[in-house]
Amino acid sequence: MHRFLLINPWIYDFAAVNMWARPLGLFRVAEALSRFDVELYMIDCLDSYRLKRFNMGKYTKTPVPRPGVLKDFPRRYSRYGITTDEFTERLRMIPPVDAVFITSVMTYWYPGVFEVIRIVKEFLQDTPVILGGIYATLFRDHAVEHSGANLVVSGQIEGQLSNVLSSVGISLYPVKQYMPWYKLGFYRNLYYAPILTSRGCPFRCSYCASSVLQKGFYLRDPDDVVKEIIDLAAMGVQDFAFYDDALLYRAGDHILPILGELAKRNLHIRFHTPNGLHARFISEEIARLMKVNCFETIRLSLETSSPERQKETGGKVTNEQLEEAVTILKKVGFTKEQIGVYLMYGLPGQSFEEVREGVEYLMELGVRIYLAEFSPIPGTTAWSELISEGVIKEDIDPIITNNSVFSLLFSGYPHGEIQKLKDRVNNYNHQI
Known part of the structure; x- marks a missing residue:
């Protein structure tokens, strides 16, 4: 049985508020993978916030140095989501996987994507990392050159999943109906x-x-x-x-x-x-x-x-x-x-x-x-x-x-x- 890890990276920005957001694109990948005989694991780096009215929330944030190109920008820059220690601890708890799928959202949040890839490479070494999502689609050349991912996929990954898996040496065939993301056990609450x-x-x-x-x-x-x-x-x-x-x-x-x-x-x-x-x-x-x-x-x-x-x-x-x-x-x-x-x-x-x-x-x-x-x-x-x-x-x-x-x-x-x-x-x- 193959195992796959899906990761929703941190936000790196000057401000971020959770307006009921979850990684819908990553969920579609998970749903597509659920048709195969696989085990799925997920780390949502943004699953850390203080709930407020109507279950909106403020992400937990950690101040970080501004990137060089923004070194003179007059605002505090932060990483939003779980701590890096929490992330690495969750990585340690997951058994060996055959590939890691990482999504990306806002194009200017790529520092969070890069940091996740760096840590994953450090811990999982030769495990192929597949990067998709909005940043990977809109700034594909930048992602290919700088992200460190083994494979950068533009567009909807779920529609080309077999080819994506083949690109990293994995062949799978559907054996069951897909499961909706909310039945895959990714969240406790x-x-x-x-x-x-x-x-x-x-x-x-x-x-x-x-x-x-x-x-x-x-x-x-x-x-x-x-x-x-x-x-x-x-x-x-x-x-x-x-x-x-x-x-x-x-x-x-x-x-x-x-x-x-x-x-x-x-x-x-x-x-x-x-x-x-x-x-x-x-x-x-x-x-x-x-x-x-x-x-x-x-x-x-x-x-x-x-x-x-x-x-x-x-x-x-x-x-x-x-x-x-x-x-x-x-x-x-x-x-x-x-x-x-x-x-x-x-x-x-x-x-x-x-x-x-x-x-x-x-x-x-x-x-x-x-x-x-x-x-x-x-x-x-x-x-x-x-x-x-x-x-x-x-x-x-x-x-x-x-x-x-x-x-x-x-x-x-x-x-x-x-x-x-x-x-x-x-x-x-x-x-x-």
């Missing part, structure tokens, strides 16, 4: 769970890499989604976060049947949408079902209040559509505290005045405001625009694309003014 009801996105926003990472748009069977939620609720999960890129798209075929079926149950659970909903798709029927099903955290994506930039970046929402969505949500009983809107700053060509006007607009609308710093992503229109204008180079160190770093270095906004605006937004949010 499951207070929250992310839910993905679809893959990909039908929209092509200039700053988003969804269409780069996932070709096409696929909806899961609503019955399968409902079953997953019921199963997880029976295991003690209290909070569910939808991480779809387009949760409300084709609502009549998808989210409406899901919410309609869940409304018939008495599950005593809560739902959250941290990824941002398309305001244009919020109808009174959807809003009422969201209210019945105890949606506690609603995030809407606006990004900019400028009609011109809305069109330039993909045209997914207008101010009028946002206003209508907010009106509907408040009509069915959602409070200002529950409704939040994402507003981006630092987009290519976006002035500070445009950002300030967006803040004023949302304050008048009476919703919570969540400022989101722009981060350039390879393969997007915004990335190509920055390259062509000479703002960044194709071989930029991915760590510079960190949203906090990039906005400070390249937005052109006066640092003091943007901080004043952030403080004003924070004060406003606290008063809601």
